[in-house]
Amino acid sequence: MLQNIRVVLVCTSHPGNIGGAARAMKNMGLSRLVLVNPADFPSPEASARASGADDVLASAQVVASLEEALVGCTLVVGTSARSRSLPWPMLDPRECGSESVARAAQGEEVALVFGREHAGLTNEELQRCHYHVHIPSNPDFSSxxxxxxxxxxxxxxxxxxLAREPQAVKTDKDExxxxxxxxxxMERFYGHLESTLVQIGFLDPAKPKHLMPRLRRLFGRSAVNRSExxxxxxxxxETQKAARGDAHKRKDQ
Amino acid sequence: MLQNIRVVLVCTSHPGNIGGAARAMKNMGLSRLVLVNPADFPSPEASARASGADDVLASAQVVASLEEALVGCTLVVGTSARSRSLPWPMLDPRECGSESVARAAQGEEVALVFGREHAGLTNEELQRCHYHVHIPSNPDFSSxxxxxxxxxxxxxxxxxxLAREPQAVKTDKDExxxxxxxxxxMERFYGHLESTLVQIGFLDPAKPKHLMPRLRRLFGRSAVNRSExxxxxxxxxETQKAARGDAHKRKDQ
Incomplete structure (x- = not known):
């Protein structure tokens, strides 16, 4: 079940940190590591710090974008410093653990996403996450x-x-x-939504403001299922068809 | 109060680990580091890995025995692999955190003791501890x-x-x-949504199926706020304006 939980490291600069992360994962029983554009990998320094978790490094998937790293996921949690301009659903690390495990136990794919050593995740990357998680830390030395x-x-x-008791798993057949x-x-939907909003004149690409992030946050919260x-x-x-009609009409005038 | 909790590292081989420990401590608000016979300290490697927690390294106390490191303490918790020949009172990490804080809050001096990189603490050292703490880990890769x-x-x-000081937990002004x-x-929104869907031809009032209930469930789940x-x-x-344009155009044809 833990194999449904992947760790995604975005644009890691120091290979030693990749090795240290692999070791930490394996110590805790996690095995799926995805690296988005690592600066230096594979690397002897990563292997040295992994100190025995070479299998996690060897099977690590290297991809070119966060989007690729998240394919198949239905729960994405991104690490974040607390204050962001756009408030987002937050988990503390404990809630992050229990939610990840609960969802993985249902067969869902879960991603825990970690940003760059100094800069963390960008706002755009954070907006791809359902939740942000903040590890409580000393405000004067928080990184x-x-x-x-x-x-x-x-x-x-x-x-x-470990806390999860097998009998606690819900097996309600009616549910x-x-x-x-x-x-x-979800990404294809957001793309479709954005182009539709431009088409109906609600979204000005020159002044997008926070419109798409706000809509991502709204739909991200509600765990959209496939029929929805x-x-x-x-x-x-259908909206686009209607809007196309409108555009034709305007041209006709 | 956290200053009553010291971290004791026994016979550490690699100075990088001392630096990493200092950083981890400072991130979590701890500042008192005691080193029992470190192999190589002070060291540039320790400072590099501390990456800003130099003050913790600078004030670290170097001593020649565990006994000296524990002077003044009334609670000593030693890290241990699970199985030991002599059963000992055990804490899990969470209990270790709450017990340490509860005792430190009473003005007691608390020590968290960590052993050698490969061999851990000796039986003799472990027997100086009130409790042992075991970090749960993969049995096949536990260190x-x-x-x-x-x-x-x-x-x-x-x-x-943080749990003891509720006021300190959530004071994020940005949130x-x-x-x-x-x-x-919400009801006015659903009415508006329904009429719009009819207008764009997505909802057939004669055969509504379960469309509106499904959309209510979707939006109901996400606790829509006022700005959303x-x-x-x-x-x-805007969709209605576009659709009206479309309708006019159709009439024009």
Whole structure:
């Protein structure tokens, strides 16, 4: 079940941190590592710090974008410093552990996303996450080492996993669990939504303000399932047809 | 109060781990580091890994025996692999955090003791501890990096400390609680949504199926706030304008 939880490291500068993260993961029983544009990987320094977690490094997936790293995921949690201009649903590390484990136990794919050593995740990357998680820290010295942050969240995943009693798993047959839309389906929806909003004149690409992030946050919160997704896509398609008619009419005038 | 909690590292081989431990401590608000016979300290490697926690290194106390390191303490917790020949009172990391904080709050001096990178603490050293603490880990790969172990226990100390001081936990001024849309505002939205869907030809009033209930469930789940509500209403209004244009055009044909 823990194999449904992947650790995603975005644009890591120091290979030693990749090794340290791999070791922390394996210590806690996690094995799936995805690296988005690492500066230096594979590297002897990563292997040295992994000190025995070479299998995690060897099977690590290297990808070119966060989007690729999140394919198939239905729960994405991004690490973040607390204050951001746009408030977002927050988890503390303990809640992050229990939510990740609960969702992984349902067969969902979960991603824990960690940003750059100095700059963290960008606002755009954070807006791809359902939740942000903040590791409580000394306000005067708040930036954890990357591998240390992976250690804390992985530890909370393991603790939640150990605490989970098998009989507590819901097996209510009446409760049909509808399959959630994956992150890639959500991204296609957001793309479709954005172009539709431009088309109907609600979104000005020159002055986008916080419109798309706000809509991402809204839909991100509600765990959209697949049948709902097809309704939403259908609405957009019909809206576009209507808007095209409008555009033709304007041309005709 | 956290200054009553000291971290004791016994016979550390690698100075980088001392630096990593200092950083982890300072991140979590701990400052008192005691080193029992470190192999190489002070060291540039320790300072590099401390990356800003130089003050913790500078004030670290170097001593020749565990006994000296524990002077004044009334609670000593030693890190240990789980199985030991002599059963001992055990704490899990969470209990270790809350017990350490509870005792430190009473003005007691507390020590968290970490052993050698490969061999841990000796039986004799473990027997100087009131409790042993075991960080739950993968039985096939159980040995955490020293700084990672310090990170986990320091994190649990901070978490327990924050839980004791509720006012210190949530004072994020940036996290504005946005007012939710009321039930009547939601109803007006659903009415607007329904008429818009009819207008764009997505909803057939003669065969509504379960479309509106599904959309109510979707938006109901996400606790829509007022600013999101005005975005949604704005989108519907623009969609209707576009659709009206379309309708006019059709009439024109």
């Amino acid at each position: 954890l080492n990357l591998a240390a942050a992976v250690q804390v969240l992985s530890y909370e995943v393991r603790t939640a996993w 049909v669990v509808e399959e959630l839309a994956t992150m890639d389906e 997704m097809s309704i939403l896509r259908g609405i957009l398609t | 955490l990096n020293l700084a990672a172990a310090v990170q986990v226990l320091s994190y649990e100390v901070r978490t327990a400390w 504005v609680v946005e007012e939710l849309a009321t039930m009547d505002e 509500m005005s975005i949604l209403r704005g989108i519907l209004t």
